[in-house]
Amino acid sequence: MFGFIAPSVTFGQALTSPEELFGSFFNDVQNSHIFKDSKTFADCIPLEDPVFIIEKYHHEKNEPEFNLDTFVHSHFRIPEEIKAEYIPDPELTTEQHIRKLWPYLTRQPENQERGGSLIPLPHSYVVPGGRFREIYYWDSYFTMLGLKECGRIDLIENMINNFAYLINTFGHVPTANRTYYLSRSQPPFFSLMVRLYSEMEGKKILKKYLPQMQREYDYWMDAGNSSGEDFTAYRRVVHLPNGVVLNRYWDDKSTPRPEAYKEDVELAADAVDHHQISADRVYRHIRAAAESGWDFSSRWFADENDFSSIETTDILPVDLNCLMHHLEKTLAEAYLLNEEYECFQLYENKARQRCEAVENYFWDDSRNYYMDYNFVKKDFTKSVTLAGTFPLYFKLARKQQSHYVRKYIRLNFMRSGGLLTTGVKTGQQWDAPNGWAPLQWITYKGLRNYNFHKTANELSDEWLSLNEKEFKRTGKMMEKYNVSDTNLEAGGGEYDIQEGFGWTNGVYLRMKNRRR
Known part of the structure; x- marks a missing residue:
């Protein structure tokens, strides 16, 4: 199953990110504004040997008639x-x-582009749509919810096998199968995908993917040679008092993202001017926020109205640590099925300790809501977000806490078209007035877990109605929606609103069928 060897990209330049491959030529193109979207050039496929193109560029660029666009x-x-x-x-x-759209969003191994930054995969997969021409990690779980409703177990299996292949090859699941995404991951949903597949095929699935789940866990928990002192961090691991270990988002590079090059350069320059912070630190914060999937949101900002105050790597996110708890619980069960009792007990203990840490570090008694925690400032962040519903989804909240969260949802997030992501309007796409399918599902399922069926049903009615209204108006399913004013389109962010759209399709079908 995993014997597939991905062909190297065109002309043997295997697994090299385009900014590294093309150097100053890449910088010149991205800063020239030839393309409206920086991702376009990062995804371009060279028609000749890149070395030849680079040499030709440097030979011709100073000629009077030279035109970079041409x-x-x-x-x-x-x-x-x-x-x-x-x-x-x-x-x-x-x-x-x-149901008719799935084939158009599906990529077959033999039809994948060869060359450029794409990493070919051994099995078919579903892409989100629009500018997103590759398989994305956390998107895919929500897409699978819909594939399950359509009976496409074969495609779910293929996608999970692709992620297993990526873990086997790189030690983690990159954001997507592009060389420029290899330095970071996305919210770790692989164990949820395995659980979803096991609901259809039985517990043997947990044993089958145990090696990949373990390797992903090792990636997220890599502490290097760090001393483990309180409130210190290494990569994605943060050490806290009394031996508590939690996770943050990170990226192994501290340079502008190739797919958003000029935007990152401009933001870093602004941060250097206003906050006396080094550009490489800004790039790291930006990249870490991209790993979170919430790119971008005031959630990561010290000042909610100032993107240049971004401080992602200082923050312990509540949703990430709930996902890590799920991975620990799934590993424990897989080891039990495998009759490896010491490993079972090890991960049961890790999951129990993390559950206690979620209570101690993310529950804010003054707000009666789950908040992210800034371990540098040793305090909760200021941003109240829908990430605070993840403990309900994973059944980590006590009953009284769940009641408080439900009230927060109704008072602060629920609008006529579904749930806001945050309550502030900043121009960032993961802020008001936008709502996103994955967070609607997490919250909906979390409410149902605690028997708040009335609120859950109101939420699903509003979200499904908005999806249907926009589909009737445009004939499209969208990446995100304006849930505050359902007569307006969603906006904000680094790129235009995208159509397709994988996770919206998946959540719509699963939520719709649950209401029948």
């Missing part, structure tokens, strides 16, 4: 956004549209 289009194949190749029948329901 040069790039002559030496690279420009990727197109993924759009549905059919116009949906106006008589189709939203569900019928989604």
Whole structure:
């Protein structure tokens, strides 16, 4: 199953990120604003040996008639956004549209682009759509929810095997199968994917993917040679008093992201001017926020209105640590099934300790809500976000806490089209007025876990109605929605709103079928 060897990219430049491969030429292109979206050039496919292109560029660039735009289009194949190749029948329901859309969002191994920054995968997979032309890690779990409703167990298995392949090859699941994503991951949903598959195929699935779950856990828990002193960190691990270990988001590079190059350079310059912080530290915070999937949100800012105050790596996120608890519990059960009783007990203890830590470090008694924790400032962050519902999803909250969270959801997040992500409007896409499918599902399921069915049903009614309204108006499923004013489109962020859209499709189908 895992014997597939990914072909090296064009002309043997295997697994080299484009900014490293093309050097100053890459910088010149990204700073030239040839493309509206920085990701476009990062995804371009060289038509000739990159070494030849670089040499030719440096030879010609100072000639009077040289045109960089023309040069790039002559030496690279420009990727197109993924759009549905059919116009949906106006008589189709939203569900019928989604079922017809899966094939257009599915990539087969033999049809994958070769060359450039794409890392080919051994099995078929579903992409989100639009500018997102590759498989994304945490997106895929929510996409799988819908695939399950459509009986596409084969595609779920293929996608999980792709992630297992990536773990076997790189030691972790990158953000997506691009070389420029190899230095970071995304919220660790692999154990949830394995659980989902096991619901269909039995507990043997936990044993089957035990080696990959263990290796992913080792990636997130890599403490290097750190001393373990209180309130110190190494990569994604943070040491706290009394031997408590929690996780943060991180990226192993501290340079501008290739897929958002000019935006990162501009933001770092602003941060250096206003906050006397080094550019490489800003890049690290930006990249860590990208690993979180919440790119970007005031959640990561010291000042909610100032992007340049970003401080992601100082923050312990509540949702990440709930996901890590799930991974520990799943490892424990897999080891028990494998009759490895010492390992079972080890991970049961780790899960218990993390459960206690979630209570101690993320529950804010003054707000009666789960908050992120800044371990540098040794205090809760100021940002109240929908991430605080993750303890309900993973059943880590006490009953009284769940009641407080439900009240928070109703008073602070619920709007006419679903749930806000945060309560502040900053121009960032993971802030008001936007709502996102994965967080609607996490909250919906969390409410149901604690028998708040009335609130959960109100939420699902509002979200499904908004999806259906926008589909009827546009014929499209969107990446995100404006849940405050359902007559307006969502906005904000580094790129235009995308259509497709994998996780919206998946959550819609699962939520719709649960209401029947």
